[in-house]
Amino acid sequence: MSTNGAAGAADGGAVFSPGAGGLADGAPSIDPFVDIRGVSKWFGDLQVLDKISLDVPEHDVVCLIGASGSGKSTLLRCLNLLEHVEEGEIVVDGQRLTHERVDVNALRRKIGIVFQAYNLFPHMTVLQNVMLSPRKALGLSRNEAEERARPLLRRIGLEAKAGEYPDRLSGGQQQRVAIVRALAMQPKLMLLDEITSALDPQLVADVLDLVRELAESGMTMIVATHEMGFAREVADKVCFLDAGCILEEGPPQQIFGEPREQRTRQFLSRVLEGGRMA
Amino acid sequence: MHALHQVLHAFFNPHSYTLAMPDVWAGFQVNLRMMVIAEVLVLVLALGIAIVRGLPGPAAKPLRALAIGYADFFRGTPIIIVAFLVGFGLPGLQLGYISNRSFTTYGIIALTLVYTAYVTEVYRAGIESVHPSQRAAARSLGLSYMQAMRHVVVPQAVRRVIPPLLNDFIGLQKDTAIVSVIGVSEAALNAGQFSNRNGDFPSYVVAAVFFILITIPLARFTDHLVQQRERLERAQAF
Numbered sequence: 420m421s422t423n424g425a426a427g428a429a430d431g432g433a434v435f436s437p438g439a440g441g442l443a444d445g446a447p448s449i450d451p452f453v454d455i456r457g458v459s460k461w462f463g464d465l466q467v468l469d470k471i472s473l474d475v476p477e478h479d480v481v482c483l484i485g486a487s488g489s490g491k492s493t494l495l496r497c498l499n500l501l502e503h504v505e506e507g508e509i510v511v512d513g514q515r516l517t518h519e520r521v522d523v524n525a526l527r528r529k530i531g532i533v534f535q536a537y538n539l540f541p542h543m544t545v546l547q548n549v550m551l552s553p554r555k556a557l558g559l560s561r562n563e564a565e566e567r568a569r570p571l572l573r574r575i576g577l578e579a580k581a582g583e584y585p586d587r588l589s590g591g592q593q594q595r596v597a598i599v600r601a602l603a604m605q606p607k608l609m610l611l612d613e614i615t616s617a618l619d620p621q622l623v624a625d626v627l628d629l630v631r632e633l634a635e636s637g638m639t640m641i642v643a644t645h646e647m648g649f650a651r652e653v654a655d656k657v658c659f660l661d662a663g664c665i666l667e668e669g670p671p672q673q674i675f676g677e678p679r680e681q682r683t684r685q686f687l688s689r690v691l692e693g694g695r696m697a
Numbered sequence: 698m699h700a701l702h703q704v705l706h707a708f709f710n711p712h713s714y715t716l717a718m719p720d721v722w723a724g725f726q727v728n729l730r731m732m733v734i735a736e737v738l739v740l741v742l743a744l745g746i747a748i749v750r751g752l753p754g755p756a757a758k759p760l761r762a763l764a765i766g767y768a769d770f771f772r773g774t775p776i777i778i779v780a781f782l783v784g785f786g787l788p789g790l791q792l793g794y795i796s797n798r799s800f801t802t803y804g805i806i807a808l809t810l811v812y813t814a815y816v817t818e819v820y821r822a823g824i825e826s827v828h829p830s831q832r833a834a835a836r837s838l839g840l841s842y843m844q845a846m847r848h849v850v851v852p853q854a855v856r857r858v859i860p861p862l863l864n865d866f867i868g869l870q871k872d873t874a875i876v877s878v879i880g881v882s883e884a885a886l887n888a889g890q891f892s893n894r895n896g897d898f899p900s901y902v903v904a905a906v907f908f909i910l911i912t913i914p915l916a917r918f919t920d921h922l923v924q925q926r927e928r929l930e931r932a933q934a935f
Contacts, residue, residue, distance in 0.1 A: 499837050528839035538834035542852050551848060552838035604839060 435574070435602060435636040450513065452477035452639055453498070453608060458507035460493060460663075467493045469663040470507070475641060475656075480634045482650035482671075483643040485660035486686060491643035494660075495610045498641065499532045512607055528556055531601030532610040535617050537593040539585040539600070545572065546581040549600045557604070564603075571599040575629060591622030595629055602633075609633065611642040647690055651675050659683045707897050717891050717900035724887035725907045727801055728873040731883070735808040735873075736866055742813045744855075747820035748846060764817070771814035776875055780807040784879025804876035804883075812869045819861050823854035860926075863919040867912050874908070884908070 451474035460468040468490050475481050483491040496502040498509060500516060500523050509516040516526060539548050549568035553559045559567070572578045575595045577588075585593050594614055601609060611630065615623045627649050634640060634653045644650055650657055650671060657674040659667045659682075667680045678684050749757075750764040771779065784803040788796045798806075827850050835845035877886035884904040891900035 501833050501837060524839050524841050527837055530837075532837045534830065534834065536830060538830045540831065540834070540849055540853075542856065552835075552840055555844050555848060556839035556841075601838070 435633050435638065450510070451475055452479075452512060453641070454508075454510040455494075455498075456508040456510075458494070458497060458504055458509060460497060460502065460505050467663050468497070471663070471665055472507075473658065473665060473668070475639060477639050478637045479655040480640045480642060480653050481656045481658060482654035483641065483658050483660055484645070484647065484650060484674075484686075489660040490663040491660055492612050493663075495532065495612045495641060495643055498608075498610055499527060499530055501532075524556065528552075528604050529606055530608045530610065531604060531606035532612065533594070533597050533601055533614050535613040537585075537590070537597045537617075539593055539597055541585055544582050544584055545577065545588070545596050548585070548596060549603050552600075553603050567603055568599075571602055572596075575599055589622060590618045591625045594618065594622075594626050598626070598629055598633075607639065609638055609640045611640060611644070613643050613645060615644070615646055645690070647675065647687070659686065661686070708899060708902060710897055710899055713895055713897050713899035714903060716895065717888070717903050720887045720891050721884050721900055721903045721907065724882060724884035725904070727881060727883040728870075728907075729911075731801060731805050731808060731873045731876070731881075732866075732870045735805050735812065735869060738805070738809045739812045739816050739869070740862075742809065743816035744820055744851070746813065746817045747824060748851075750817065750821060751824055753842070768814045768817050771811050772818070774811070776807065776811045776872055777878055779811050780804065780876045780879050783807040783810070784876070800876075800879055800881045801883075803879060804873070804881045807876055807879075808869060808872060811872075812865060815865050815868075816862060819858050819865060820854065822861075823858035824850055826857055827853045857926075860919050860923045863915060863922070867915055867919075870912055870915070871908060874904075 453473070453475035455471055455473040458468055458471045459466065471490070471494060473481070483494065485491055493502055497504050498511070498516070500521075504517050507517070511526070511530065514526065515521065539545075540551070543551065546565070546568055549571060550561070550564040553564040553567055554561065569578060569581070572581055575598075577592060577596060580588060580592065585596070588596065598611075598614070614630075615626050618626065623646070627646065630640075630642070630649075631653055642650070642654070652671075654671045656668060657671045658665045659674060659678070659680070661682050667674065667678060667683045674683065675687065678687060746764045746767065749760050750768075752760060780803075783806050784800060787798070787803060787806075790796050824846075831849055831853065832845050835849040836842070840848065873883060874885035877883050877889075880886075884907055888900035888904040892898055
């Protein structure tokens with residue numbers, strides 16, 4: 420994992436680039452960057468994931484769409500080991516997440532996740548929020564962590580808010596801070612869990628712009644979203660989840676233009692009525 | 698008229714106040730010392746036990762059971778009995794250092810044992826009141842369980858439980874009088890001895906006033922914190 424956050428900050432583009440190093444450097448690897456094989460999960464008797472399999476090549480953006488309760492969030496939480504995977508296998512960057520002796524903390528440092536409810540730490544300032552894990556999990560000094568955090572905040576136009584507490588920020592600002600808080604760990608994979616669902620409509624655009632920028636910088640991302648226009652625009656692949664299964668997957672033009680499955684068509688037409696299709 | 702005169706004489710004889718004051722004040726300084734030392738110990742120990750009680754996983758099960766047993770025992774036992782057990786029991790063991798402490802020290806130990814059990818529950822409620830998503834966010838950033846507790850969960854929990862914690866401390870401050878039963882020469886004991894000698898009760902009134910003078914400000918301060926938090930939460934709701 421590179422530690423040249425400050426050097427990279429000189430030009431804007433490098434601020435967001437995914438962490439360097441690892442298997443995927445140099446010659447293109449044959450294995451996909453994220454390899455999900457037959458993952459199943461139950462909450463009690465309720466099966467929430469049903470033999471999910473999915474490949475994500477490095478630098479690709481995969482969007483997960485589907486109704487609430489279809490398993491999008493659970494799948495993302497499994498990828499970050501916030502949920503225990505009961506069956507199947509997940510490999511990220513050549514490392515098997517589902518191995519029982521895996522170093523959970525080390526792995527999570529490479530995989531960032533952003534939640535619907537932002538989950539900023541309310542007792543810390545914006546800057547402290549972004550600096551916490553680089554300092555405590557990566558062992559950076561206060562100065563090193565600040566050199567990493569400030570350019571990120573500058574990039575999202577919130578450096579002036581560095582000393583404010585989260586409750587002084589709008590929802591959109593909080594969510595952008597949550598995104599750069601994850602980026603401060605220089606992850607190689609970002610998981611976004613319906614990050615605009617709790618926002619007022621006029622605040623959504625800023626957050627989506629940031630994600631778009633992230634996608635253009637080559638970050639590998641798996642994004643659960645209800646923003647169909649956004650998914651169509653940034654996704655390399657769209658997966659439609661229904662009752663814990665990936666019912667249909669394909670390039671966005673195909674999924675949104677000519678969905679094969681009846682249930683995908685039903686879902687998309689309901690979303691269209693709801694006005695979520697830009 | 699006669700009865701009123703008797704009451705005035707027995708409780709409010711000005712001359713007795715002047716006489717009682719030095720004895721009771723000397724005793725009250727012992728109360729103050731016990732309060733401060735016990736409160737610091739309680740704050741630290743209770744947090745440790747609350748964290749142990751919340752440890753996840755089967756490996757921590759014996760530790761959790763120990764913490765639960767401790768809280769159950771000392772919350773269920775009257776403080777006067779704990780005072781007897783410590784104040785008479787430990788010297789009775791004839792174990793050198795721990796059997797040769799002063800009564801004041803045994804009093805502090807008894808108060809600490811009992812109030813740590815109460816405050817453990819207060820901390821635990823605070824830790825559980827922090828939304829699980831905060832812990833998930835901390836863990837997802839690569840922090841370990843203990844790092845997430847230390848930097849994210851506990852600071853928020855402690856802020857929330859300061860009012861109930863101060864309420865327990867009001868109780869602790871008053872209960873420093875109970876440990877007079879093992880012979881700690883504190884305000885209540887000195888007041889009793891003075892009352893026996895003098896045949897009236899102003900010494901008790903003096904002792905009561907001393908306690909009130911420190912508990913009322915603490916009670917008002919606690920109210921103030923509660924109101925401040927309510928205002929803050931109302932402001933955040935908008």
